[in-house]
Amino acid sequence: MPTLIFEKQSYQRNPDETVLDCLLRHGVSVPHACRNGVCQSCLMRSTDSDPPAPAQHGLKDSLRQQRYFLACTCAPEGDFAATLSGPVLIQLPARVISVEKLTRRIARVRLNPEGAFDYRAGQFINLARGDCLTRPYSIASLPYTEDFLELHVARHEQGRMSRWIHDELQPGNELAVSTPLGECCYRPEHPEQPLLLVGTGCGLAPLYGVIRDALHHGHTGPIWLYHGSRDREGLYLVEELRGLAREHDTFNYVPCLDSPAAGEADFTARRAHEAALARHTDMKGWRVFLCGHPEMVNQTKMKTYLAGAALADIHADPFYLTAL
Ligand SMILES: Cc1cc2nc3c(=O)[nH]c(=O)nc-3n(C[C@H](O)[C@H](O)[C@H](O)COP(=O)(O)OP(=O)(O)OC[C@H]3O[C@@H](n4cnc5c(N)ncnc54)[C@H](O)[C@@H]3O)c2cc1C
Ligand code: FES
The missing domain is CATH 3.10.20.30 (Beta-grasp domain)
Structure with a gap:
């Protein structure tokens, strides 16, 4: 052995x-x-x-x-x-500015890291509580227009960190954040490239940053966002995103529900990745961003590759949960 x-x-x-x-x-x-x-x-x-x-x-x-x-x-x-590892993933203290429920299942947390904190929209940080419980969360804010770090946290009924964030975290509390990680970011070198973004639940967080980063840089190619959830509690920022789509001709927003209830006719009745793959059958030349449920992310990565997207142009952040 x-x-x-x-x-x-x-x-x-x-x-x-x-x-x-x-x-x-x-x-x-x-x-x-x-x-x-x-x-x-x-x-x-x-x-x-x-x-x-x-x-x-x-x-x-x-x-x-x-x-x-x-x-x-x-x-x-x-x-x-x-x-x-030692001090490679430096932990910075970060003070909670606000914790706001966007739906019963999703909380928006704004933090103020101590000192300079350089990141790119769409990256993630490891968030640590005082007792060292640590979980990765994606960054939804923009580094150059917002002076806070924004996270979107989905509540898991038995989840140690997410339930604590939803039920107990208060403005003024101190947490720690790692240096930012990941490559799920907009690159301004190809402003005409079509962009496909598919997210489930809080998979919207990094995509919300990437889309606003692309629009800020004057991206001219079409941008398609498919955001899906099994029910209305997992879809959030709907009005903000509809407003953004009204303001920008190039930005298309498709909110999807697995089975919309009565009164939810303005949502696409399909899983987000299925709706995206049905509409965009030739992905040659596209840049693809996939975030959220690991099975959706891994399946859609394969399918967009088979539809013609180059592997180097597919950015995937599967939100793996910690195994019990
Ligand atoms: C790169 C990356 C980025 C991510 N970004 C985000 C993000 O932006 N937003 C977000 O919300 N999440 C994100 N996640 C997921 C996040 O890191 C956590 O895994 C998530 O918040 C759950 O953590 P938790 O401590 O609440 O749950 P854990 O305590 O780790 O539990 C994990 C799962 O097990 C279940 N469970 C726990 N204990 C029990 C028990 N005793 N009995 C039965 N079931 C149990 C929980 O309900 C939960 O579903 C990301 C993950 C990765 C890898
Ligand atoms: S990379 Fe996440 S636990 Fe190892």
């Missing part, structure tokens, strides 16, 4: 077991959230050898060269030694 040395302590690791699973099985408390190689909250550094390549997927070159890796996707072949 291979040995894992973590912070100078030895642990027996099952063959094929990831570094994170091994440590959690031995009762070692280490930061983690998505357990799918997305949020980077489990960042560690190897102290003796190069980590396996898949465990470095998505990391910056500078981190890769220093042997940083993601513990949740790292299953080295033999013995391995690791340490916690």
Whole structure:
């Protein structure tokens, strides 16, 4: 059985077991959230050898060269030694400005990070509570026109962080935010490129930033947003987005409900990704942004690729929940 040395302590690791699973099985408390190689909250550094390549997927070159890796996707072949990452994902204190219910299920949280906080619209941060409970949340605000960091948080009935945010978080409370992460961002180099954005629930958060960033940069190509939810509680900012579509000829907004109730005839009665794929059958030359439910994101990534979009033009942020 291979040995894992973590912070100078030895642990027996099952063959094929990831570094994170091994440590959690031995009762070692280490930061983690998505357990799918997305949020980077489990960042560690190897102290003796190069980590396996898949465990470095998505990391910056500078981190890769220093042997940083993601513990949740790292299953080295033999013995391995690791340490916690240190101050790479710097945590900044951030004061809560407001917590506002947009629907019964969605809260809009505005934060004021201490000091300069550079980010691009559509990135995400890891948000940490005082007891170190940490979860990734996407950024919905724009860095150059809004002097707060805006997050949209969906309530999960048994969810430790989201329920606490909905029920207990108050203006004035202090949290901590990591440096921003992710590449789900608008790039102004191709202003004429058609953009397709599909989100479910709070998958709207990064897309709301990306769309406003594109419009701010004078994007001339068509922009199509499909926002879906199983019911009305998961669709939000509907009037703001309808207003934005009225103001900008290039922006098209399609709010979708799985099965609209009576009085909801102005919503498309279809899943958001299905409505998008039915209308846009040739995706050659398009840039695609997919955020929210992991199954929707992964399926639609494959389907838009098969419809002609280049893989490098498909940005996907699956909102993996922390496995229990
Ligand atoms: C890159 C990225 C970006 C994200 N961005 C956003 C965002 O912008 N907005 C957003 O809302 N979310 C986002 N998420 C998801 C978010 O990080 C959290 O996973 C989510 O808020 C749930 O966290 P939680 O602590 O409330 O739930 P957890 O406590 O982690 O629970 C996870 C799930 O298990 C269920 N559960 C927990 N305990 C029990 C129990 N005892 N019995 C039965 N069921 C249980 C919960 O109901 C929940 O569905 C993102 C995720 C990723 C990876
Ligand atoms: S990247 Fe490892 S827990 Fe999210």
